[in-house]
Amino acid sequence: MTAPAYRARALADVGRLAEAEKEVRAGLIESPADPELLSLLAGLLRLQGRRADALDAASAAVAADPHLPGVHIERAECLMLDDGAADDPRTAEALREAEEAVRLDPAHAPAHRVLARVLALRKDFGGARAAVERALELHPHSVTDLLTLGEIERHAGNRGAARKAVTAALAQDPGHPDGRWLIALLDAERLRVRSSLRGLRDLAADHPAKLNSAALAWPVRGLLGGLRRGLAAGVPLTAVLAAAALLWPSWQVAARAAALTVVIVMIGFGLRVLIPAGLLPWRCLTLLPSRQRRAVRAGWVAAVATVALLLGYAGTGHWLALTTGFAGLGALLMAGRAEHR
Template sequence: MTAASRARALAGVGRLSDAEAEVRAGLARLPTDPELLALLAGLLRLQGRRAEALAAADAAVAAAPHLSGTHIERAECLLMIPSGTEESSETSPASTASPASGPSTAESDETRTAEALREAREAVRLDPAHPPAYRVLARVLSSRREFDQAREAARRALALDPHSVIDLLTLGEIERHAGRRGAARAAVGAALAEDPGNPDGRWLIALLDAERLRVRSSLRGLRELAADHPDKLDVTALTWPVRGLLGGFRRGLGVGVPLVVLLAGCALLWPSWELAARAAAATVTLVMIGFGLRVLVPAGLLPWRCLALLPVRTRRAVRAGWVAAGATVALLLGYGVTALALLPVLALVTLAVLLVTGRADRM
């Protein structure tokens, strides 16, 4: 058995560190072996060691530019590198980017995905009958939001291997990101027909249920997945109804509160506007409450219990966010009932707190 085959066997049972050690031992004997270099890049990528993974992929391409597999691995490594950042200087969720950082980040992201696209196309050119080449091309195109071309690449992979679970799931991901949830569900369903227990397929179904606010079905799927594959799913994913709903409140109240403040200000100058301001406050309140009940009632207590499993900083941010959201809704309701002009101004303050907590809780 070769070092590469031993490493793949170890990686297959989740022993990534042991697999990496096996590959490095093989590279000590054959330092320019392209198979071992590409395998090392993949193992480092799976461990989240982005810069090291790309360096190994660069070495693999340099050692064997004629092999499709080396370009596939380099494209995969480029896809997972954070936009505009190095591994050692990733921005924390709570950090604040300067206004000038936006264009450079977008430019870096474009450069990175363009390079990944060149690698993926080179992989296809070198081996046009190799499904993984089309698969990585599809993923790169999807990351660039070129969904029609991504869909076509995924279908080319499936034409070569119609029963490939990973290619069906890739197509499902593309359709989900393109907003075609029905097509995504069909692709994932076909994958699960081939492999009913596939954790990635079950995860995608739970995501699709969540996006359609099928809360009970999504949580049931995630709970079963966590029980069957505890190594594949962080149970904090079960907090999504609580945290996702809080994100919805930030968006809804971020629009509703300024509108009410504007109308309330107009009402101070022109009293005839008061009815419109109070009606807007009542409408925003009812929409937020209705949306909350639509998610929280079917979710039950499970998401709240799982909050205790979150990191302390995140847990505090979620709790503070809920207090701020509740206070904001209560203040809007109070204004709708009493027309007291101070209440919308206070709602702006609590809204600011709600928005700030969102920076500490990135799902």
């Protein structure tokens, strides 16, 4: 390792990425085609969110020495930054880079790890699992590889296996922020709201640069997403049954029963999340960017109005309540798009 690379890695390890970048660029003045420095520069730019510049540096590193597995690993990482779809050309290119890294050094665990991550992005969870298990065969106690396995199992829907892998990683490094984050996510997905919020709150306190406190608003935002999906199915279903009642009046009972069922499910789901969450997520909404904050608030107004209108239809059977409910649903869906724009 060259002196500039050593100094840059030391600075990067303590989070001083901009200073590390300066060290690398100083080294590149004297050795502009050094593949190690170019690959390190790509990694530093990637961590700073400068995606296009990172990919350019990674491509230069591959051109400088295509026989080093590390340069292909870094280029694969840069190509995965956009989290593209499985059929995205960049994802396919990342797969080729990862496979080349494995071919160049089959005993290099990071090469198998990056291959696993690309395969998981392509929804090939079986191949991803096999790749990261190969990395763990090479380094059985690797915290990074155990966490990668946990991520793969989580995305594959195997939450029990994901928790087992993450727990094994945290047994070796109890304070690892990525492991603690994954445990909080797994708790959230199982609606263990108190446990998830407690974990996120502690993580935000210990690593404020890694986790913004706005993440603690997830119960409010996640519940709103659930209401959006539930109402997007429930309102049209009720309308179909109500339309059928125009031909067969006895179906109005089914339509009103469907509306009442949707209301009960939505309210029950909301109470299941909001009661254990308490006031903290609502307070953390103020930490969101103003555009997202306005969209969340508008979404909640629309969701509550839509549920109330469905309840009104269930109680009266009047078409006005149901048709107005569609307007509320439309506003809810528009707020959802604005929130994620």
